[in-house]
Amino acid sequence: MSANHHYGVQKALIVIACVMLGACSSVTSGMSSSAVNPVNWITPYKVDVIQGNFVSKEQVEQLQAGMTRDQVKALMGTPLMASLFHADRWDYVFTLKRQGVEPQSFKYTVYFKADQLERFEGDAMPSEAEFISKLTNQRKLGAVPPLEATEEQLNKAAAKAPATAPSPSLAAASEPAAPTAYPPLESPKQ
Template sequence: MACAVLASCSSTSGSAINPVNWITPYKVDVIQGNFVSSEQVAQLRPGMTRDQVKAVLGTPLLASLFHTDRWDYVFTLKRQGVAPQSFKYAVFFKGDQLERFEGDTMPSEREFISRLDSKRKMGKVPVLEATEEQLKAAEKSSAAKPAPSEAATSLPAGPQTTVYPPLESPKQ
């Protein structure tokens, strides 16, 4: 019976109607590489040293032994329900000096963060501040409680020692 129902659901053309499509496995977000923002790219200037470029952009994702004059910065982000994002940027050196740089049009940090919004709606946030009435009620309830006895709050007169069993067996 269940197979017949599922088979009939799969034959419908609308995927939203098919209950099998309602259940999807959780997919982990995959973040790889270094994100390079448009603000960082704006700081690059020809003639900068490798250390200066590394200070601005971070460690390159790809630095080939065969192409020592090129550093590649690649950033990919794959999230469930969102189209994969990929950004590539390359910097080229002549000796130890930055010669040129090129790549995708990089978003600003603010634009990139706005793309990360998962559109999940959180529940109602509770009020984190007590009202005056709640504070007064708390004062009244604490004043109505009897004070703890002096003997219960005082510390013992002498130091207490605790005896623990030996860690090794006595047969050794």
């Protein structure tokens, strides 16, 4: 083979490689870059992050003007933010971050005047049932089997039981009776 012919084959291969690379870049420009990158195909597990005090709709409905600070704390819990500069204001902040779901944030503020609840305001809080439904796993594992045995299953189990098993009255008679008084756990002080 002549040197010119060999040189021509190299040129043709370089041109074909450049055309192929150009075609690849035009195909991938229509796709998102994360779909092309194999590293992004596998997503690591991200833990659900729940921060702050969950305040339910039911708790908010129990708030009444005139309650003391202790009553509010017993009802709603310790506030997440209580500022020295705003001693008459408590902020209850709650955030929920889950994988694949937009982060949710709730804020509720209570205002005091002379240690009495004056007013309260904030976001519309979810009920306890709504909050629990947000925490449940999206995976459905199938139907839960019945947890009670049918009469037929009980009869089958009784038929399979060994016939040599002692009856409960005989087993109780052979064992010593449980003591009615127990010794003290600690020795008496001397």
